[in-house]
Amino acid sequence: RNRKRLVDCRSDIDRWNAPFLAIYESLVPAxxxxxxxxxxxxxxxxxxxxxxxxxxxxxxxxxxxxxxxxxxxxxxxxxxxxxxxxxxxxxxxxxxxxxxxxxxxxxxxxxxxxxxxxxxxxxxxxxxxxxxxxxxAVVNTKLLRDYAEIDGRLRELAFIVKHWAKKRGVNVTYQGTLSSYAYVLMCIHFLQQRKPAILPCLQGMEATYVVTVDDIECAYFDQVQKLREFGAKNTESIAKLVWAFFDYWAHLHDYANAVISVRTGSIISKRAKEWTRRIGNDRHLICIEDPFETSHDLGRVVDKYSINTLREEFDRAANIMQYDPDPCVTLFEPY
Ligand code: CTP
Ligand code: MG
Known part of the structure; x- marks a missing residue:
């Protein structure tokens, strides 16, 4: 497999904004x-x-x-x-x-x-x-919903990524691929990391919502209507973000050492979390920290076979977004 980073995003990427948005609209419930x-x-x-x-x-x-x-x-x-x-x-x-x-x-x-x-x-x-x-689960549902209020591009990106994952068969946890919840966290993390950032880190801000559930304190800034302009400095289009999301998971993510963390709004190291060794069935081959149950790696369902399936799918998607003449169709072709 080609692990080299693709050079730059294709110059005609914005031609696919309207078609991607049409796919998003077709998926939104009435x-x-x-x-x-x-x-x-x-x-x-x-x-x-x-x-x-x-x-x-x-x-x-x-x-x-x-x-x-x-x-x-x-x-x-x-x-x-x-x-x-x-x-x-x-x-x-x-x-x-x-x-x-x-x-x-x-x-x-x-x-x-x-x-x-x-x-x-x-x-x-x-x-x-x-x-x-x-x-x-009720509290992390609220966190996701609050993030979705801040910038419309999160919802668009997450719908497209979930749709892709379902069509490509990589949204089946009992087969070692990732849950929808994990994909949404990947999208939030990705938008927190854009330069300039499209999403803030709500758990890193002054807490306006605090609940303790099962001895875990869940606290974050939930007055999200005040953050509607947060991502305005970043003008990246949805097509560019879909391209960049797959480029990140195909070519840039450090699978050996990195944990993505919505809680901190950054990457943290596997070493810091002691996620370097296999314990029981937890292998930590792709690491996605749960925002509240921080000992919980949403990638723990991924095994030594399914990690290859996943990474091949990220590579395929990145290549399609870069080179395919009709990415809005090819990306979602059933496996
Ligand atoms: N959840 C969780 N921990 C997980 C998986 C799920 O807390 N490891 C909770 C989350 O609150 C999530 C909910 O269970 O929102 C449902 O998970 P999932 O089915 O993965 O996501 P949905 O958003 O319901 O996606 P789908 O449209 O595929 O049903
Ligand atoms: Mg569900």
Whole structure:
């Protein structure tokens, strides 16, 4: 494989701004879809409250973080204080309640890494996963949504990258490739590092939002409406940023030593995090620090085979963005 850095971005890159934006627009969900999701959430909450009056339901993941494409499943977190019953019992009870209310395909997956109940709402056709007390996911969802408010180019870039990852089959964690959440963090980090920066580092600023979840303090500046001009000094177009994103992961990232960190807005070293050795199944072949669970490497799912698949896909994408006569089509060709 050619590991040499491509020289300069092709001079005609801006010809593809309009086509990339059209792809982005085609992926954005319609407002009515959001309304249906809210409606489903409200009816689920009513049901749940009959059994657990003080329990609350929160949306998290792509239906709530601004990075969801249309017709995706929704992720729901049931926050419940009853600590004397365990998660499996709650999930089984929940499944029973949902089934009794004629929701379809109700299934409790109590042994999964994140135990959930799955269901499908026959009225809206929406599929839904409900987990218990995964409050950190609700908080990192807010962080992603707040970053998306600052500069529209984040949402555009992340939609294009997620779309590419799905088409190319590199968005499957059980096959050793990366989660959507990891790709969005890669996009945020990338825009923090542009010169001039397109995104700030919210966790490095005065904290206006502070919560403690599972003994982890989550604190950052969340008055993002005040940061709408932050990226204005950088006028890079979406096509240029897609080019530069893949150039970064194909040719510039130091896989041997570097950890990308949205929390610090910079690169930190694997050595500083003691992510140099393999411990158990954690190999740290591509390192993406979780913004709040900082011991958590979102690249830990990547193994010695899938790292090659991933890097070959980054190379392919970088080459297409540099040389292909029709990058908006070729980039997304199914594998
Ligand atoms: N999440 C997490 N840690 C992970 C993976 C996911 O905390 N290792 C949480 C995040 O809050 C994320 C949510 O679970 O937003 C859903 O993850 P994922 O399915 O990867 O992202 P989505 O944004 O829902 O993407 P998709 O559109 O592919 O469903
Ligand atoms: Mg999801």
């Amino acid at each position: 407002e009515e879809e959001k309304a249906k999701q809210k409606q489903l959430l409200a009816s689920l909450e009513k049901l749940v409250n009959k059994e657990w009056p003080r329990a609350q339901l929160y949306l998290y993941g792509s239906c709530a973080n601004a990075f969801g494409v249309s017709n995706s499943d929704i992720d729901v977190c049931l926050a419940i204080e009853d600590t004397d019953i365990n998660k499996s019992e709650i999930l089984l009870k929940l499944a029973e309640i949902l089934q009794a209310d004629n929701l379809q395909d109700v299934q409790a997956l109590t042994r999964a890494r994140v135990p959930i109940v799955k269901l499908k709402d026959p009225v809206t056709g929406i599929s839904c996963d409900i987990c218990i007390n995964n409050v950190l």
